[in-house]
Amino acid sequence: MAAKIGDRGLAACPLYPSGRVLIGRAPMAARAETGPIEEGAEIVVVGGDRFSLVVRAFDPSESTTSLPNFGEPILTAKEEATYRRVA
Numbered sequence: 451m452a453a454k455i456g457d458r459g460l461a462a463c464p465l466y467p468s469g470r471v472l473i474g475r476a477p478m479a480a481r482a483e484t485g486p487i488e489e490g491a492e493i494v495v496v497g498g499d500r501f502s503l504v505v506r507a508f509d510p511s512e513s514t515t516s517l518p519n520f521g522e523p524i525l526t527a528k529e530e531a532t533y534r535r536v537a
Contacts, residue, residue, distance in 0.1 A: 452523035453478060453503055456514040457495045461505075464489045471505055480505045498524035 453459075459473040461480075468481040471493055479502040480493070487493060487507050494514055497504035503524055514520065 452525050453495050453498070454524065455495055455497065455522045456517050456520045458508055458514070459493055459495070459505075461487050461489050461491045461493055465505070468502065471503065473503075478503055482506065495524065500526060 453473045453476075457473050459471050462470040462472050462477055465471075465480060465482040465487040467486065468479070470477050471480040472478075473495070480495075480498075481502050481504055483496055483504050483506040487505070492508040493505040494508045494517075495503050496506050496517055497519075
């Protein structure tokens with residue numbers, strides 16, 4: 451399952467700056483965009499690459515739909531290889 455920019459989840463462990471997050475029930479490697487994020491904090495995906503997501507602590511006063519590239523999938527290396535074979 452590819453995560454998308456704007457997806458929300460939870461920090462599965464402290465991100466200082468990297469660790470794991472849960473998007474839905476899927477654990478994924480992630481790194482904090484800035485500063486540490488505490489375990490259990492709600493996060494939002496703001497970017498990423500083949501290796502990990504870039505996340506920030508979710509702020510309910512901000513609209514996730516205004517994020518640059520909102521809805522764009524962040525493909526892991528394995529997902530990217532499958533996507534290229536199909537496309």
